[in-house]
Amino acid sequence: MLLHNETTCNFATPVKYGYIRVSSKEQAANFSLDSQKNELISFGVSEKLIFNEVASATKGLEARPILNSLVATIKAGDSLVVTKLDRVSRNTLTFLTIRSLLKKKSANLVVLDMPQDYDANLASHELSSTLLAAVAEFESLRRVERQQQGIALAKQQNKYLGRKTVISPQFIHTVKDYKNRGISVTDIAKLTGKCRSTIYKALKTDIISL
Secondary structure, eight states: OOOTTOOOOOOSSOOEEEEEEEOHHHHHHTOHHHHHHHHHHHTTOOGGGEEEEEOOTTSOGGGOHHHHHHHHHOOTTOEEEESSHHHHOSOHHHHHHHHHHHHHTTOEEEETTSOOOTTTSHHHHHHHHHHHHHHHHHHHHHHHHHHHHHHHHHHHTTOOOOOOOOOOHHHHHHHHHHHHTTOOHHHHHHHHTOOHHHHHHHHHOOGGGO
């Protein structure tokens, strides 16, 4: 898979690649993407080498094709630059996998809100980044637990209305139109800002049944 901004040039000097991850909600609000991009550019990442992805940070590397392809593209001496650790992952195992893959290539993972003295104290940096990844995962799990507890309490009090559906007749029409034009489910998800499972559900839903 080729990155959408990838060039065919062979870089003689180390290259900084920027990775931006936004959730569907962040994309709709349009507040996270620009701020991340500005931070990366300020750090010296070329705008042409900044790659965007709409995805959940809790998903593994294989579920995020842009990040997966970017990690595979990076060469020795290059750097993968993100604004915060949770842009890469809220899953400790996925974070360690990404860091290990880059380390084997002698490439760097640069997290802008962390100290940048990698060479001065590599062991301490790896320890702190691992701990922060674990904390991010813990916070994500606790958030899910609180949501589940809130839903359970609302059901007990007969106040739970259920999750609002995004499957409207107009959305179904749009998704099916994209599909009929030969656009893949992955690309439809990017175009609409919805997850793949929602796209599949829309494709299987008959407007008349709504």
